[in-house]
Amino acid sequence: MSQSTLAALKWTGLAVAFIVAGIGLIFGFYQGLPAQQVILYTAATFALVAWAWRAFAMRWSEGTRTAAPEIRDADGNLVAPSGRAAWRGFVRKNRAVIAGLIILLLVFGICSITIEGFFSVLNIISLLVLVGLLVFSAFMSKFVVENRSAFIGLTVLVGLFVVGSLKIDGFIYPANIKSMLLFASFLGLACVGQTMVALLGGLDLSIPFVIGAANVGLLYLIGLGMPGWIAVIIITLVGVLIGLLNGFLSFRLQGQALILTLGIGFATSGITQILTSLGSRFAGNVFGAVPEWLSNLAAMNGTTFGLDFPPVILVWLVVAAALIVGMKNTVYGRYLYALGGNRTSASRLSISERRYWVAAYAISGGVSALTGCLLLGWSGGGFIGVGQPYLFMTLAAVVIGGTSLLGGAGGYGFTVIGVLVLQVLTSFLVGIGLNYQWQQFIFGLLILPMVALYARSPHIRTQV
Structure with missing residues (x-):
């Protein structure tokens, strides 16, 4: 993978960490929490997201650096791809993961605005757990050739169970x-x-x-x-x-x-x-x-x-x-x-x-x-x-x-x-107390990235 692509990934990680921490900062002050507590949690959120991005996305990208295709001009000379082209390629290759992250953030934002008391430290931790598991399962699935669907499904199941255990009293009773x-x-x-x-x-x-x-x-x-x-x-x-x-x-x-x-x-x-x-x-x-x-x-x-x-x-x-x-x-x-x-x-x-x-x-x-x-x-x-x-x-x-x-x-x-x-x-x-209409809304939104991640693999007829 080229240096420009790695640079794009680093800046993307910082942008994601900044967005997530910014959302927490805005809603923290909106909820009327003490300023010291909001700043502390915002800094911790930024550090955690940045570390997770570095630990998973960047290390995986660095491990695939030698597998990047070479681009040559008409004379046969190597041409380094531009940062914009590398960014477009990264987005195109990981569009399902990015779509899933956007949907999760959108759902969290809507729930925080419309449901009283939804925005809390525990819910932020639950969101980070879901985001981390989504990214982890998406990238690790590239190395799990056999039973990829089972791997991602089990990861999602564990994530939901962990978040439910953190958020809901008696969930694991x-x-x-x-x-x-x-x-x-x-x-x-x-x-x-x-x-x-x-x-x-x-x-x-x-x-x-x-x-x-x-x-x-x-x-x-x-x-x-x-x-x-x-x-x-x-x-x-x-x-x-x-x-x-x-x-x-x-x-x-x-x-x-x-x-x-x-x-x-x-x-x-x-x-x-x-x-x-x-x-x-x-x-x-x-x-x-x-x-x-x-x-x-x-x-x-x-x-x-x-x-x-x-x-x-x-x-x-x-x-x-x-x-x-x-x-x-x-x-x-x-x-x-x-x-x-x-x-x-x-x-x-x-x-x-x-x-x-x-x-x-x-x-x-x-x-x-x-x-x-x-x-x-x-x-x-x-x-x-x-x-x-x-x-x-x-x-x-x-x-x-x-x-x-x-x-x-x-x-x-x-x-x-x-x-x-x-x-x-x-x-x-x-x-978490959502009525039937909200359940159906969130249910559909969460199913979409799951299906996009591992239910659209090439059909067996194309592999014979």
Whole structure:
């Protein structure tokens, strides 16, 4: 790397440290803190940011100095790039990291202005932790060729957990961790089918509607006098049938698969409300008694072999382990990756694309229906809209985990990381007292740099 580039990096580090410290200085005086305290914290912030930049960005840049390409003129003489050109190259190469830093600072500034008491020393420390982990994970990912998505996802997860522990009282208490794992289990199970479909290059937008329909339909069947376990089996099989329909039709209409699954989802939700509201004034809601075994399975006060945690967490762990191992070590899993990576090559190996495509959607429908049944045990009442949050959450978990939506790359292990990141982030936003609108705003802004960092790697078809 040229001297001009190194100089540009040094000045950039000083500028970043100055901006961060300046923001702290302005808000410190705005909050009415003592001048000595504001000056002390500003100086400490400037020194910490400058040191972090030197420790990570500059050392990494100096280590790559010999790898910089040579620029020669028409006569073959070496030409040193200008400082402006070096700066543009640096920005272009690290635009995702810079965008993430800008978004974090923007979010912090907006929250500090609009939320009383948000600007504090502890929050500044939390911001610096997030910034440091973002820069660290971005630069270290250049050296982690294998499982880069897992590395960055785990770094983000650790960062969120550390910041939550610093900021929120009781964040690391067993009760809160149990709550996060419970909701992560529901989301993780809902993501099973989405991950398998994404590995083939498809998407299933019917998942939230199947979840809501199963939630209402199960309690409706139980209210008719059907034994609970038989009703769960029937609802799950109906989910499989919906998945089969999604698979067959979307395979025939590949270009319209996204809209098709969404349409089938709406139809499923509509017909469920029609059937369950006959003779009732409440469309989309079913009231009744939920079996105790189902409540114990999915409610917060459920127990597993005498231990104080709901069995659905153990169910998710078993399913996750089976999928992670099975997708890499079974014929079905290997063929699924082969089809997602290159359909033409897979067809020449006599792998039936239609069979695996339809099977993936059938699994998605069945697991989605089972998730809706488990959510009934948690809520205690049937509601057709219970699955609506999963329309975005399943897609976000799959993408944040690093599974390519073009197919052929990723896996359920990566999705597990994405699920945990989303759940810890949600718990953190709730813990700092943000209302739903602010949660959605910050949620989207924080997801963007995560996706930009490691969900846009070159597709496997371009590397074969």
